[in-house]
Amino acid sequence: MVDERAPVSTVGLLVRFTAAGVIVLLSLAALIAYIARQAGTEQASESAREVTYVTARGVVEPRLDANVVAGQPAALQAFDSAMRRYVLQGSLVRVKLWSADGKIVYSDEPRLIGQTFPLDPDETEALRIQGSSESEVSDLSRPENQFEIPYKKLLEVYVGVRGPGDEPMLFEAYFQYQAVTQAGQAAWKRFAPPSLGALLLLELVQIPFAWSLARRVQRQQRDRERLLQHAVDASDAERRRIAGELHDGVVQELTGLNYALDAMRLGKPTEGQRAELIADSATRLRGSIGSLRTLLVDIYPPNLAEEGLASALAELAAGLERTGVAVRLETEGAEDLPPAVAALLFRAAQEIVRNVAAHSGAQEVLIQAGRVSGKATLVVDDNGRGFDEARLDERSSDGHLGLRSIGDLLAESGGMLTVRAAPGQGTRVEVEVPVR
Template identity: 35%
Template sequence: MTHDNGPRSLRRAVIALVLTALSAFVLVGVAAVVASRQIAERTALTEAERSAQTLSKVVFAPAIPAVLEGDQAAHVRLDEAVHARKEHGGVARIKVWSREGVVLYSDAPTAVGRRFPLDQDIALAIDHGTSQTAISDLSDEENFSEPREVLGDHLVEVYVPLVLESGGTLCLEVYTTTARVDRARTELTGSVVTYALLSLMLLVLAQLPISIGLIRRASRADAERRRLLANALTASERERQSIARDLHDGVVQDLAGVSYAMGALRTALPPDTTPRARAAFDGVATTVRSAVSSLRTLMVDIYPPDLTATGLPFAIEDLAKRLRRNGIDVSVKVDIGDQLRSELAAAIYRAVRECSSNIARHSGAGHAWIEIGADDRQLVVRVADDGHGLHPGDDPGPGHLGIQLVHDGIRELGGELTMGPRAEGGTEVVIRLPRTA
């Protein structure tokens, strides 16, 4: 029986490796984009805060006292300074706030003198000297003078303390466009994602030959294991044939001849033969006939005469009869159609034979079920009993050589074997085999 599972397994492993690498590229790329955008945003906001603090100390702190006293010349100079920063520094709006929530100065004259609910960021800047920076959506009432159709939907909003020479503190609010944030995001995202993906690609390329080599080695080892198992199964089948043939042509024929001879001798016994001697003779003849029957049963057990789709139900029924002779009530149901490959029939027979043997020797069951069904894709074998069942911690695998050999044979054919406790008590073995094994 030939197999192409080795190359197919290798292809699957390489495909899995490639898909894993692609998944890693996607995950790393997404993570790099998110991280770089966050870093760029924090960096740009920090820079905006630093610029606002410089504007507060250098421009507004010296000029705002005179502006508040009504000095028009000082007001004009401050307007010019603000206008210059709006032209070249990305500033969109500037306001000076008092602790009472009154706008003392703004480059939008309509806002000057208006009172609004005191923002927490303004209070923090005036009372604690802390600066606050965020991206505003311009939804607050105070932003009536920042038209979205002109300035956009979002602005960088910075609140910094404005410390006067007189010792008082106001709050300087500076709105700047998000161009700096967007630019930083684009630049940092491009560089970080490029370097991250390039590094990952180099790592994958460096590991790819090693990974493929390991996969090939594992595939060769698996192919060798399958070859050895196939050889062992083939040798086992040949040995079973040889043993069955030797039994049939040798011991069974000889004992059958002895049985026939004893039958003939029974009629030729002298009339004066004592009843005790006749009984002893009959006992020997019965023993010989029983031995012949046992050997023929053993021959069928070693190598069933017909393991085809039509012969398998009869072979399974023979196994059920042996269980019935042990006092176990057996229900048998076999429905597999009329097309079944010989290796599948042999695998099913071996599995049922091993399970039946375990039921007879170990289960203490009163009833057993043997069910074999099929559809267009797979065969399903179920062998169950109502005996003692598996105890917690029992391992039905390597510790039970017969089941382990059956399990290996089923797996070699592309199927699976599960063994566990039956829901109503006892043990249940379920085997699934693809028809195209």
């Protein structure tokens, strides 16, 4: 018996496929979440920059006069009222107005007004290029940001503005960073349901296909194991048949011939007896040689690639004729078949002819091979005793595995084998193999 490999589990394959799909789904979900949140955060930051730019141009610049820049209390009070009324709303929690020398001209935090701090390169660049807006996470460790520490994390946006006499100044707005991240989360929540829903639907749609594929793999494994088992069984039966034919045929003939020659050597035969024994021995030797040739063809078939299918079938027919059966061989169109197809047809012909010789009791046999409409065909038709087609499966289960194995090989190649028989009316076996 063949040691079977562990069978493919359909459920196991489906579980592995589904698990892989879930892993990919979760990975894509995480990637989509990251991209969506980044896009939302960037969009919120851009909105903060636009708000700051509009505020700088529409609210701050029109109210910048010499008194505000000079720090007059009444002017600063009016400017502060405008900032608190029109600007300091929602997530915008702090504003600062800087002069070019780093002095804070105005802030809604009065303790900062009048203090001077060094400007960083980005702030200096914004002063130089009027109208541009930049943003960054505020560094709360800097001295000018000491009063923003309770807010923990802020988005700082600064825009260059023009003061009295076209003096360059810098307007800064500080937004709560939590509002920015919330915008990113909101974007993720908008995109997540349709994106994840589409991925989940794709996973569910693939499961039936995965199940079908797993079943197909399982069937193919079973077919391979069945073919391998049939090949092993057929090989064992073939070895037993060859051993039996050698023992009951050639070995018996040669043993008898050896006894006859020993008797002649030990006795005193006449010239006529000696001549008769030599003639009989020659006949028996020719018969043994013919039997050995037939066995050689069975054990090691002719080189189909060089000699062709017609020549191989002629050799096979000659072996059948030596048993006293009249053979009609027709091989028109059999010479241009691909080697693999020719080998398959010859293997089928071997098994069918062997069955004819062993079981049919036929006197006449037709062996026909050729090519019709893109298919290679083989027909072996005998006038023997035939059998009941209903018993074909029973004959296979009783150990007649040859045709069964050939049928499996043909099916693997896309071909088919058909047996037509009836008691007393002979047997006709037809083989078809597609030629690609």
